[in-house]
Amino acid sequence: MESEPKDIIVLGAIEHGITKFDKIQKTTEIEPEELNLILEQLEKRGLIQVEEKKGWFGKKIKITATEKGSKEVDERVHELQVKWNQMSTLYQTGDKEKLKQQMDDNKSILPMMMFFGIMDMMMFSMMFGMMGMAMSDYVPAENMPESGGETAMDDGGGAMDDGGGFDFDIGF
Secondary structure, three states: OOOHHHHHHHHHHHHOOOOOHHHHHHHHOOOHHHHHHHHHHHHHOOOEEEEEEEEOOEEEEEEEEOHHHHHHHHHHHHHHHHHHHHHHHHHHHOOHHHHHHHHHHOHHHHHHHHHOOOOOHHHHHHHHHHHOOOHHHOOOHHHOOOOOOOOOOOOOOHHHOOOOOOOOOOOO
16 A cells, blocks of 8 residues: 555654644655645544634634544654664674565555654665665665755754754554
8 A cells, every 4th residue: 555654654654743734745755645634534533623714814723632643653653663673683683685675565655754854764775785775776866865864854943943852652
């Protein structure tokens, strides 16, 4: 399901305080039309709530995660952490074949791992070096961080203007 990683990325951004469409769009780097469809699906699934309020300059729309949506993000981030730990272990043991297989099996979730800051970008790039491959074989250029270790959610604070930062405590 190709759209599922984007759904979780959008839900994660909302869960962590980004409540306005334009800020969600900027943070996730998803085209407005596609983002609108994702938000509609998340609302239908009961993962987000959309509130319309009247303000001085017209109506304001605030998007928040429901309890069900928050739980979904926590579960998915935990799953991503487990998969990253498995890849890290395979890298550390030097098993190129199993590492390549694991990365092939999890190709669609690698951008999510980057977005949530789960993967160690230095180790991730060394994994490709060990296998003799390029990172771009697995991760589209638009999903790669511009500078070392930076994730979409910690771009110097600009993306987090309307809410606070990420603080995932998943028991590790």
